[in-house]
Amino acid sequence: MGHRFELQKDIELAATPEQVWEAIATGPGLDSWFMGRSEVEPEVGGRARLSMAGHVDEATITAWEPGKRFADRTEPGPDGIFMAIEYLIEGRDQGSTVLRLVQSGVLGDNWEAEYEAMTTGWDMYLGTLAAYLAHFPGRTGTPVTAFRPGVGGPDRAWAAVTDAFGISGPVTEGAPVRLTVDGLPPIEGVVDLAGLPTYVGVRTSDALYRFLHSGIERGDTLVLGHHIFAPDSDPARTEQAWQHWLNALPVG
CATH class of the missing domain: 3.30.530.20 (START domain)
Structure with missing residues (x-):
């Protein structure tokens, strides 16, 4: 039986909302800090694809508000398992931005280990996003x-x-x-x-x-x-x- 979950992470980034958007909502931006290789079709209903180790995960884009909000969601499997990710972007004074990540969905029987791995993994990936925007702005990794x-x-x-x-x-x-x-x-x-x-x-x-x-x-x-x-x-x-x-x- 699947287990519903939700986790949330907030991080302040030394970048403008436009720079953050490019990093989280485009293929080249995601390639510069996230896992694997990404493709993003820029519209609601478009597809977001993540390729890694010969496997491709696909999700449908459910929110597309440039500079403000990006979200996607996978289709539920036969066991009901799915993932949804939402990024919320809020500009702050002096050119900084707060990014809120919300990941939710349904995990399988080993949900506790999966949840812990996601929680810790996001610490690394968001730390990498911060390093990318601070040290390699405008460049593609x-x-x-x-x-x-x-x-x-x-x-x-x-x-x-x-x-x-x-x-x-x-x-x-x-x-x-x-x-x-x-x-x-x-x-x-x-x-x-x-x-x-x-x-x-x-x-x-x-x-x-x-x-x-x-x-x-x-x-x-x-x-x-x-x-x-x-x-x-x-x-x-x-x-x-x-x-x-x-x-x-x-x-x-």
Whole structure:
């Protein structure tokens, strides 16, 4: 039997309502901070598509008020499960904007774990949205994704990741990171999101790197969801290099 739910998140962003709208209601904007690759048909009744790991999720756009409100909703499955997302945009003084996210719908039997994962995941994604608007305004990011299931639990996964970062102590925002990925230029940046044991974010001059552990009950998978802003980046080669890096990580 399905379980109805609703979660709400508010975040103040250093951007105008128009900039926030472009980020949350267009494919290129979503590609710059959210998971996978997105397409958005700009009208009520249009389709919003999210492609990730060979799977495509589709939703119908139910609200389209540029600069103010965007919403979509998936069709209920045979078990009644569906998802609805609404973004509400409110401009504030001095060019800032408050974004309210409301996600609701029906979850399946494992609803508690699903709800917790969504709640924590939105903290990472909204933090990434804030970083995108603050540090890469007007630019479009290329999403890069890689997966490695069965990593032996979050403690082992994060020990390997932070060792690769060159971090020996606690992972805190502002900590310097130096990382080598074969086939790519050396990476130097800082931790800009510290959400262990679930996620870590690293910001450089031309990328937002995101590392996420799915949880034991959700495949014990380490997920990389990066956004590359370098104009000369080769998406296929970059994704392949990160997948090789992830496969070679001493975990599992």
